[in-house]
Amino acid sequence: MAIQNNRLSTEQYEQNFRDIDPRFESSTAAKVEANRCLFCYDAPCTKSCPTHIDVPKFIKQIATDNVKGSAHTIFISNIMGAGCSKVCPVEKLCEGACVYNLLEEEPIQIAKLQEYSTLKALEENWKLFERKPSTGKKVAIIGAGPSGLSCAHVLAVEGVDVTIFEKEKKGGGLMTFGIAAYKVTPEFCESEVNYITSTGGIEIKYNHELGKNLPAGRQGITLPQLKKEFDATYLAFGVGETRPLKIPGEKLEGVVDAIKFIYELRNNGYSSVPVGDKVAVIGMGMTAIDAATQSKRLGAKEVTLIYRRTEEEMPCTEYEFNLAKLDGCEVIWLASPIKIKGRKGKVKSLVCSRMKLGEPDASGRRSPVGTGETFTLDVDMVIKATGQAPFEKLINKLKIKNAKGKISIDSNGATNIKGVFAGGDAVNGGKEVVDAVEAGKNGANAILKYIGLR
Ligand SMILES: Cc1cc2nc3c(=O)[nH]c(=O)nc-3n(C[C@H](O)[C@H](O)[C@H](O)COP(=O)(O)OP(=O)(O)OC[C@H]3O[C@@H](n4cnc5c(N)ncnc54)[C@H](O)[C@@H]3O)c2cc1C
Numbered sequence: 001m002a003i004q005n006n007r008l009s010t011e012q013y014e015q016n017f018r019d020i021d022p023r024f025e026s027s028t029a030a031k032v033e034a035n036r037c038l039f040c041y042d043a044p045c046t047k048s049c050p051t052h053i054d055v056p057k058f059i060k061q062i063a064t065d066n067v068k069g070s071a072h073t074i075f076i077s078n079i080m081g082a083g084c085s086k087v088c089p090v091e092k093l094c095e096g097a098c099v100y101n102l103l104e105e106e107p108i109q110i111a112k113l114q115e116y117s118t119l120k121a122l123e124e125n126w127k128l129f130e131r132k133p134s135t136g137k138k139v140a141i142i143g144a145g146p147s148g149l150s151c152a153h154v155l156a157v158e159g160v161d162v163t164i165f166e167k168e169k170k171g172g173g174l175m176t177f178g179i180a181a182y183k184v185t186p187e188f189c190e191s192e193v194n195y196i197t198s199t200g201g202i203e204i205k206y207n208h209e210l211g212k213n214l215p216a217g218r219q220g221i222t223l224p225q226l227k228k229e230f231d232a233t234y235l236a237f238g239v240g241e242t243r244p245l246k247i248p249g250e251k252l253e254g255v256v257d258a259i260k261f262i263y264e265l266r267n268n269g270y271s272s273v274p275v276g277d278k279v280a281v282i283g284m285g286m287t288a289i290d291a292a293t294q295s296k297r298l299g300a301k302e303v304t305l306i307y308r309r310t311e312e313e314m315p316c317t318e319y320e321f322n323l324a325k326l327d328g329c330e331v332i333w334l335a336s337p338i339k340i341k342g343r344k345g346k347v348k349s350l351v352c353s354r355m356k357l358g359e360p361d362a363s364g365r366r367s368p369v370g371t372g373e374t375f376t377l378d379v380d381m382v383i384k385a386t387g388q389a390p391f392e393k394l395i396n397k398l399k400i401k402n403a404k405g406k407i408s409i410d411s412n413g414a415t416n417i418k419g420v421f422a423g424g425d426a427v428n429g430g431k432e433v434v435d436a437v438e439a440g441k442n443g444a445n446a447i448l449k450y451i452g453l454r
């Protein structure tokens with residue numbers, strides 16, 4: 001058993017990581033699907049979208065050949081509508097709410113229709129928003145992820161001059177460095193960021209990080225500096241590394257953080273990322289699925305997901321679970337890691353406790369408890385995907401009120417520091433892209449009021 005990189009040929013890597021999402025092949029195919037829509041009054045699909053996209057309206061526009069209008073309808077609610085069409089867990093949002101489900105028929109393919117018009121807009125660089133003349137107001141945003149970009153877009157359209165400070169060398173946040181490349185390719189992420197900034201009024205300063213003790217090549221910035229130079233600041237720096245397992249053996253070579261693993265994969269290219277023969281992935285959320293499927297696609301022979309609850313409680317969607325199954329990943333339910341064993345400093349096996357679900361608590365949730373029985377899995381790599389921890393140290397250093405590192409905001413999106421607003425994963429602790437986009441819109445509207453433009 002060995003952890004190694006460069007396991008596959010270039011062609012095989014390309015095949016394994018190409019976009020899995022086939023588009024409508026023709027405008028006729030899109031129109032046929034659009035014409036199935038019942039254009040419901042008080043549409044449940046719209047209600048279930050966190051950004052409230054007017055779904056029947058944009059579908060009607062596709063049905064009547066008004067693709068540009070349709071893209072505008074989507075972007076006005078969600079400027080990352082193209083990315084969301086590829087990554088949103090639609091079965092628990094719009095498509096899950098479609099009335100066709102009640103008729104026991106396939107729901108309308110809302111995501112695919114959304115992708116149809118928004119990708120056209122990106123590819124043909126349709127100018128759908130006119131920026132108002134500059135008002136002279138300046139806003140700083142920390143982080144060029146979905147929340148920061150969405151906030152920047154609303155502000156820029158209103159004539160605010162926006163500067164985004166981003167610690168990485170590319171924008172898009174976890175869209176670019178987190179979510180699996182077969183859902184959103186690097187080229188797509190770059191084109192989405194470029195499309196958003198093409199409206200004007202947004203400058204992204206890459207390699208700029210809020211905080212101190214920075215590695216060479218990164219420019220440090222501080223909150224007092226921003227408060228002096230800008231009329232308001234929006235913090236959209238997301239969350240940090242994976243939470244530790246806190247079990248013996250966690251420091252062995254071959255134990256990796258899912259976020260770092262995926263970051264390297266997306267930043268350095270597939271062939272340079274080492275993967276084991278036998279990989280255990282701890283967790284069953286979106287990150288765990290992405291780490292497991294990508295390990296397989298990098299050439300791992302066996303990948304096993306370890307989850308302490310049952311299929312009923314798994315945080316990933318059915319669609320994600322099916323992706324992992326199709327890639328040949330196995331799942332061990334009701335199991336929790338208790339020790340990682342090694343030889344010569346390297347991972348050799350993972351010891352797990354068998355779990356059972358205990359009695360329901362006041363909320364009806366049943367917590368897993370150990371049965372006393374254990375089992376051992378031969379593995380040479382363990383990927384931790386047990387949720388991301390917020391940047392608690394940084395937030396405390398900035399003296400921002402928080403709950404265990406999640407930034408606290410009031411109903412206007414404002415933090416305890418005057419003129420400083422926040423949203424996205426940094427506030428909610430880690431949800432989905434569509435939630436971060438909505439938070440960015442809300443933050444922008446609160447800032448517009450604060451700086452006197454509303
Ligand atoms: C592996 C993985 C898979 C996921 N899969 C999905 C999915 O399929 N569908 C879905 O909807 N959601 C998915 N998510 C969740 C989704 O990516 C996030 O909810 C969303 O990106 C949050 O947006 P954000 O802008 O709040 O934060 P981020 O996307 O994290 O963006 C924050 C930005 O701030 C920058 N930054 C951080 N600290 C600083 C600093 N000190 N100074 C300057 N810049 C800084 C970061 O580099 C980053 O660009 C996934 C997440 C992960 C980790």
Ligand code: SF4
Nearest residue numbers: 037038040045098099
């Ligand atoms: S619920 Fe379904 S059928 Fe009704 S408007 Fe939405 S997509 Fe169309």
